[in-house]
Amino acid sequence: MSTLYITHAxxxxxxxxxxxxxxxxxIRAIERALEKExxxxxxxxxxxxxxMESLALAHPEDYILRLRDISPREGLVRIDEDTxxxxxxxxxxxxxxxxxxxxxxxxxxxxxxNAFVAMRPPGHxxxxxxxxxxxxxxxxxxxxxxxxxxxxxxxVAIFDWDVHHGNGTQDIFWSDKTVLYCSTHEAPLxxxxxxxxxxxxxxxxxxxxxxxxxxxxxxxxxxxxxxxPRIHDFAPDLIIISAGFDAHxxxxxxxxxxxxxDFAWATQKLMDLADRxxxxxxxSVLEGGYDLEGLAKSTAFHLDALMGRxxxx
Numbered sequence: 001m002s003t004l005y006i007t008h009a010x011x012x013x014x015x016x017x018x019x020x021x022x023x024x025x026x027i028r029a030i031e032r033a034l035e036k037e038x039x040x041x042x043x044x045x046x047x048x049x050x051x052m053e054s055l056a057l058a059h060p061e062d063y064i065l066r067l068r069d070i071s072p073r074e075g076l077v078r079i080d081e082d083t084x085x086x087x088x089x090x091x092x093x094x095x096x097x098x099x100x101x102x103x104x105x106x107x108x109x110x111x112x113x114n115a116f117v118a119m120r121p122p123g124h125x126x127x128x129x130x131x132x133x134x135x136x137x138x139x140x141x142x143x144x145x146x147x148x149x150x151x152x153x154x155x156v157a158i159f160d161w162d163v164h165h166g167n168g169t170q171d172i173f174w175s176d177k178t179v180l181y182c183s184t185h186e187a188p189l190x191x192x193x194x195x196x197x198x199x200x201x202x203x204x205x206x207x208x209x210x211x212x213x214x215x216x217x218x219x220x221x222x223x224x225x226x227x228x229p230r231i232h233d234f235a236p237d238l239i240i241i242s243a244g245f246d247a248h249x250x251x252x253x254x255x256x257x258x259x260x261x262d263f264a265w266a267t268q269k270l271m272d273l274a275d276r277x278x279x280x281x282x283x284s285v286l287e288g289g290y291d292l293e294g295l296a297k298s299t300a301f302h303l304d305a306l307m308g309r310x311x312x313x
Contacts (some may be wrong), residue, residue: 002041002042002043002112002113002266002307003042003043003106003112003113003114003115003303003306003307004016004042004043004044004045004103004106004111004115004116004242004293005034005039005042005043005044005115005116005118006046006047006099006102006116006118006119007027007030007031007046007047007117007118007119008046008047008095008099008119010047010088010091010095011119012027012028012088012092013086013087013088013089013091013092014086014088014089014093014120014121014136015076015084015087015088015089015104016076016084016086017076017084021252021253021290022120022121022122022288022290024120025121025204025292026120026289026292026295027118029292029293029296030295030296030299031118032296033296033297033299033300034299034300035302036300038126038304038309039300039303041128041307042303042307043112047095047096047097047098047099047102047117047119048095048098048099048102048226049094049098050095050097050098050101051053051098052064052255054097054098054142055094055097055137057142057149058128058137058141058142058145058172059126059128059129059138060129063129064137067090067093067131067136068090069087070085071085071087071089072085072086072087073087074087077274079131079132079136080131082132082133082134083132083134083135083136084134085136085174089121089136090136092119092121093121093136093137094125094137094238094270095119096117096119096120096137096139096285097117097123097137097139097142098123099117099139099141099281099285100117100123100139100140100142100145100285101121101143103115103116103117103143103283104143104146104147104150104238104283105146105151106149107238107281107282107283108147108153108238108281109150109300111275111307112279112283113280113281113282114271114274114282114283114306115282115284116243116284116286116299116302116303116306117139117283117284117286118286118299119139119285120286121134121135121136121139122139122244122287122288123135123136123138123139123141123168123242123287124138124139124140124160124164124166124167124169124242124244125164125166125167125168125191126138126160126168126230126288127167127168127171127172128168128171128172129133132168132191132269133164133167133168133190133191135168136171138168139171139285140157140158140160140166140240140242141168141172142159143240143283143285144173144179144238144240145235147219147238147283147294148178148271153236153237153238154178154237155178155179155180155234155235155236155237156178156179156236156237156239156240157180157182157231157234157236157238157239157240157251158179158181158182158239158240158241158242159182159227159231159239159241159242159266159270160181160183160184160185160241160242160244160287161183161184161185161194161219161239161241161242161243161244161247161263161266162185162242162244162245162246162247162288163186163189163244163246163247163251163253163256163288164184164186164189164191164246164253164288165185165187165189165191165192165207165209166181166183166185166194166242166287167191167193167194168199169181169183169216169242170193170194170198170200170205173204173205174205174256175201175202175307176200176202177201177202180204180231180234180236181204181205181206182206182207182208182226182227182230182231183206183207183208184209184210184223184227184247185207185210185247186209186212186247186254186255186256187209187210187211189212189254189296194207194209195207195209196208196209204285206227206230208222208223208226208227210222210256212254212255212256213255213256213257214256214257215249215258215259215296216259216261219247219258219266220262220266223266223269224269228269228273229272231273231277232273235277236277236278237277237278238278238281238282239273239278239281240268240284240285241270241282241283241284241285242285242287243263243284243285243287243299243302244286244288244289245263245288245295245298245299245302246287246288246289246291247257247262248260248263248289248291248294248297248298250291250293250294251288251289251290251294252290252291253288253290260294260297260298260300261301262279263298263301263302263305264301264302264304264305265281265305267284267301267302267305267306268305270282271305271306271308273284277287282306
């Protein structure tokens with residue numbers, strides 16, 4: 001079985017102000033990295049637009065319609081200081097969620113072993129009824145709920161290694177014993193959530209905060225001693241990765257010092273867990289990553305690992 005890569009040109013139409021870190025060039029950098037010969041065997045599909053039924057798995061209908069209705073016909077609309085809608089944003093967000101749903105369908109039916117969804121805007125800061133932190137729809141949460149509703153997954157584990165804590169995913173699953181949300185992230189840092197004490201109503205929220213300046217050793221220790229054991233004990237039917245690459249040492253928005261090899265290593269750890277518990281099923285969705293070189297290299301190493309290959313060859 002192969003690895004599926006999902007994207008769509010519509011994500012380039014989500015425009016942000018000049019100098020904004022969450023920009024279309026992020027996807028262009030990934031696309032250039034994947035032009036290398038070693039990625040020719042990737043199965044490539046276009047991200048469809050998510051249906052209301054899928055979005056409503058994680059967000060109330062009135063929230064979804066409110067975003068649709070404030071979508072501008074021209075110019076930009078600010079949701080908050082960081083989060084902006086342009087005329088192309090709503091479709092891009094719909095296709096980000098739709099790509100995550102498609103990835104779950106392909107993985108859960110055994111058509112592919114795993115999948116990576118390279119879309120923007122990202123999703124993990126989007127709470128049930130609040131867009132923030134560049135995010136509108138929570139793609140990882142929608143994917144998890146879809147796996148449960150359509151494919152009968154009883155337990156889904158999410159590992160979020162973005163440098164910023166996924167407050168939105170935590171918000172959505174705080175009172176859900178069937179979804180395990182695990183996060184490594186820099187703290188203190190935006191959005192200010194993700195303390196060790198935040199464990200959810202059923203202990204299914206697992207936060208492993210890292211300190212500014214931490215690098216490979218601290219990250220790998222957190223994965224080995226905190227994240228991986230909890231996923232192993234949870235025995236999920238599907239593993240979802242919120243794959244933000246802004247913990248890379250080059251990234252301008254934070255102060256962790258991971259390398260692309262760390263992301264490949266963590267991917268392999270999750271693949272070993274998926275092999276043991278859930279028939280190798282992994283769905284990965286792009287979150288942050290704002291240095292173009294760091295993002296491109298990290299994505300390539302992540303995909304190398306998903307494809308079962310030594311990284312950087």
